[in-house]
Amino acid sequence: MGHLKFEDLPRATEIILKKLSALEEELKKIKEHFQPKEPVELLTREETAEFLKISLTTLWQWSKKGVLPSNGIGNRVFYKRSEILNSILELTHRQRK
Known part of the structure; x- marks a missing residue:
């Protein structure tokens, strides 16, 4: 729509309103x-153990067995809350089968 004339305004307005509606x-x-x-x-390891109501030893064993995925950053170990919850759901699902 290059140069608009006065008589083109109603049609141009209609096109603009349709596009706005879309x-x-x-x-x-x-x-x-x-x-x-x-x-x-x-x-942290401590927060995770407290969250799961387990000992740090159990947490270490679960991490080693792959029950809970852990994430190492430097020389520290962390656990993602979402991965903890997913692991719990997966374990509960397996036990129901």
Whole structure:
């Protein structure tokens, strides 16, 4: 739409309104399906053991066996809360079978 004449304004306005309406619909769909990304929460060995109500020895054994995935940063070990919860759900699911 290069140069508009006065008589072109109603049609141009109609086109603009249709495009705005389509954009509103797309934004509505995006908002309905948008899931904000949860920040990764790292727990120390002590926090993880307390969270699971187990000893540090049991936590070490579970990590060594692969029951709980651990993440080493430098010479420290951390556990992601989301991975802990997923592991618990997986174990519970296995026990029900």
